[in-house]
Amino acid sequence: MQTHLTALLFLLPLLSNALPAQDPNSNPNAQSQTQNEIQITPKQIETIAPKSKSCDSAPSKDECATAAQAAPAISASFNKYKVHSRAEQAAVIGLMAFESGDFKSNRNHSPGVPGQGTRNMQSPTYNQKYAASLPDIADAAKQASDADKVLDLLVKNKEYDFGSGAWFLTTQCEEDVRKRLQSGSEEGWKAYIRDCVGTEANGERREYWERAVNALG
Template sequence: MSSLEAYQSDFITTCLSNGILKFGSFTLKSGRTSPYFFNAGDLSTGELVLMTARAYASAIIASGVQFDMLFGPAYKGIPLVAATALILQSEHSINVPFAFDRKEAKTHGEGGNIIGAPFRGRVLVLDDVITGGTSIRHSIELIRKAGDCAQFAGVVVSLDRQEKGKGEKSAIQEVESEEGVKVFSVIGMNDIIKYLEETRNGQENIIKQMMEYRNVYGFASLTAKQLEQVAPKTSSCSEASYMEECATSDVASERLTEAIEQHNTIANESAAIIAWQLNESLEYRYNINHFSNDQKKHNPGQGTRCMANSEFIVGYVSAHEDLRGEATVDLGGNLSDEEKDSVLDLVLDDSHTYDVAFWFYDTQCTDSVKNQVRKGGMGGLDAFMQQCVGGPTPQKIYEYFDLLVDVL
């Protein structure tokens, strides 16, 4: 099991001891009954603001996001941006300007509604949480009004609840999708669960409630760092036999998250599908089967990250109108080896190569199998591999699955 970063553990510990993070039964604005509640408004002493700023600074550095200045939207973002800028300078030797806004523009003195440094370069926004996304969209609009001299670099928040909104995406996912940038967080719901599992102390019932809530409302996502923890070979393609087929963690994690969102799979389902892919593709080294029956011989039409047989590749293409239009063969006919390869060529790009396995799960697995997978555990994984994919579950898939469940 991968451990939390020290700043994450410290942040959760402090939030729990000060009643900022609570467990129980809470009715959210969405109407959902949540087993936990996080109130950033209670970060209201000098000690707590200092702790929070240190956590934000550490999260910013860990993310690797490139930025030239910080911006904190009124009101909760104001102490966050000032304190974080101070910590970046005093403890990390990173000196950057910062700014914040007024709710109403000042009509006298210097005027305007922006206080601090003018927007320049890549602007990283700091906020407490993202719920509806209104505050973040307002910040983005302010940055855009500065013209070409400033660009929106991303957002850092204290907590990502990692759950769906009213639609299939959360407010955070909508911001990422619409603006093409990442939203980073100090902690997420999965981190809270991991913290509880690592500390225990008679909290098994709370862990059970948190995991049940995640299974109903949570969405799974995968970062490049998390994928490398599970599959270390994805860190580089330097030793790949087929460079054009190899994918590193930054590309694969983004496409896998897109597939998870599109197919609405929960963590247990996503873990099973990705574990299957990692095993078949040797950690995304291949998307064509070059080694059929232990021979270095290509098996016509078989490939993508799960090494699906040609009949399923044809089925995938047939199910997608855009791909059907590109096919130059009769998809319903008896295809030659060369024609099978031509169909496979249609789905080897990044937009489809990871998606085939998720489509396979959606369309080829029975509801009974899916229900077992959703319940979790190795029994669900075995049901997927043995009753849907076909054949015994390789030991390596068990290992991948166990690690993926931990990070998703």
């Protein structure tokens, strides 16, 4: 009996070392949360907006964002506003890429409406609404002397700058438009552009949307 006990005591440390180590990341709930996170990659952004590989040709370098910079900011916006539909994601990214010139601008520099901008190139009216929804700049935006000052508050924060597309979709588009868009059809995309964004669903915008659909699968 003493011999068997001694042998067992000798084997216990070996058996303990043989057990698989507990991975702190192996929590099923944690894995589920990670899998549910939306991840847009720089490669996908480059496919949608080919000129976003670099800022070499950007008219204003301080406004330009590369695909590597845009991807995590866009991913964060989809997670924040719970845009889980790939069809909706494609429409929003395609619109932002077109409006910002492949993410090279976040202000309207052509003669037009002062204060128009963010990557979604929103009008000042929507920028004011958007800023009012963001607690840490809402008061400053309310007290801003003009539309350009409101835009300044938005574009200096990358999260807010790139978050405008997802915010607009989820707060300004009618549910019927979103349902049609979620179908993934061209008619659904046209409804989003015409009935919510309020602009022409022309060939250039469609090209960006088509690339986005292909990139996101």
